[in-house]
Amino acid sequence: MNHRIQFRAPGGPEVLEWVEAPLQAPGPGEARVRHTAIGVNYIDVYQRSGAYPVPLPAALGFEAAGVVEALGAGVAGLDVGQRVAYVDGPTGAYAQARNHPAARLVALPGSIPDEEAAALIFKGLTAHMLVRRVWQPHRGDWVLVHAAAGGVGLILTRWLAAEGVRVIGVVSTEAKAETVKEEGAHSVLVIPRGGSYSDLASSVKRITGGKGVRVAYDSVGRDSFEGSLDSLAPFGLLASFGRASGAVPLVDVADLGRRGALAVQRPSLFPHVADPADLHAAAKELFEVHARGMVRAHIHDRLPLREAAQAHRLLESRATQGALVLIP
Ligand SMILES: NC(=O)c1ccc[n+]([C@@H]2O[C@H](COP(=O)([O-])OP(=O)(O)OC[C@H]3O[C@@H](n4cnc5c(N)ncnc54)[C@H](OP(=O)(O)O)[C@@H]3O)[C@@H](O)[C@H]2O)c1
Known part of the structure; x- marks a missing residue:
């Protein structure tokens, strides 16, 4: 049965x-x-x-x-x-x-192998959406990746680093930070469980020489949302693609202008692969970058x-x- x-x-x-x-x-x-x-x-x-x-x-x-x-x-x-x-x-x-x-x-x-496929297909296609559809990486740009040692986070970090992007990862433990560095992150910030994100933006500005990041990939949601916005360079993009800590706050669009002509996007994989042709094209590209070692x-x-x-x-x-x- x-x-x-x-x-x-x-x-x-x-x-x-x-x-x-x-x-x-x-x-x-x-x-x-x-x-x-x-x-x-x-x-x-x-x-x-x-x-x-x-x-x-x-x-x-x-x-x-x-x-x-x-x-x-x-x-x-x-x-x-x-x-x-x-x-x-x-x-x-x-x-x-x-x-x-x-x-x-x-x-x-x-x-x-099957077990790798079950660890890769959803999370890897999410990374594909983020690096191919949401924003095209440019070599040397700075980005912020929250939950960088998570299922999506490790794949995303490695892919961005392989494209020459300077990744600042955020994780909750030193052990996770080590893993994220192995995937090619430029820097990793540790915010322990229960810790505050209030210093996130100043840490990011320090690492980036005052510039801030071009994109913040934020899957943590409620706790990190404001810190992510504050970490962006002018014209930066907050890709808010998850809410592990809770629902994100409502966005005041006029405020985004005042903070430096920022953009907020809520990427979702399902619309990106709704057309079977898009699904199969994205999977083909994911398998190609996997074969080249750019993701694992x-x-x-x-x-x-x-x-x-x-x-x-x-x-x-x-x-x-x-x-x-x-x-x-
Ligand atoms: N939009 C889409 O289409 C799409 C598709 C796939 C996944 N996602 C999102 O991407 C994120 C990652 O998914 P995943 O399956 O790979 O999970 P995951 O990243 O392996 O696990 C979630 C991680 O979030 C971090 N986190 C920070 N604050 C947290 C809190 N209050 N409670 C729980 N976790 C917290 C934790 O890392 P630290 O302990 O290091 O902080 C945790 O390991 C999720 O938010 C998911 O919803 C979105």
Whole structure:
């Protein structure tokens, strides 16, 4: 019998339950994927906790790698036995197997093992969005990367550094700072848990010789938002792409002008890959930069799928560096 993780009401990790999930034959345009590795992402926490409300009971998970087991009517370009990964909804990646829209499946190159794919595809495509769509990096520019030792953060830092961008990472521990430096960051600022971001901008100005950064990639949200804005150079961009610490404040557009003609953008991966052609083009480019060593997957740990609640505890406690992968 097939199993999945679901929750009936939002709450802490304990609401996640392991349930039987009978599988139908794949419908028209669908493929059945037998999962081999499942990626854990912070959006799973937002959904489970109720920060992003979803219809209940809810399946969870946007990212997995696996093998095509059966094809529905009208599916072309995929073979049974082929290795694939995917990155978006409908949710339900926290399962042993599931049916998924075939057009949303990305064929995996032999150079990327399944566990790495499950740590790379969602987070790496997010980095792709940030370095290819949101802002084109320029060699020598300064940027700020929050949660730089996280799943997205390590990939983003390495990619930007490989493009010649000077990255200032922000992390909560010295151990994380070491990891971020290994990925090529120019400097790393440590703000411990419970610490204040009030000195962030002055530290950034000191490192950049008073200039500030061209882009602040901020996935922390509420706690870091003001510090990120204050760290920007004139005409700088705050790419506010997550809210691990809570929802960001409302933005006064006129105030952005007074602070130096700043821009704020709320990038989201799903619109960027909504068109299958965009999804496949972005994945192709991600796999190319992976093959060149410009990005790599970081697996903090692997846990059994049944222990998804423990994975959420680890992620929320800020104990992880890189990605958590669930093994069905
Ligand atoms: N917009 C999009 O399309 C998109 C796509 C993917 C991911 N994201 C966002 O990118 C971020 C990273 O996702 P991820 O899955 O790779 O997670 P992650 O970065 O591995 O984990 C979140 C990290 O945020 C930092 N953090 C700072 N304050 C925190 C707080 N109060 N509570 C919890 N964590 C805090 C922690 O690092 P330190 O302890 O070092 O501070 C923690 O490790 C998330 O905000 C996610 O929502 C957005």
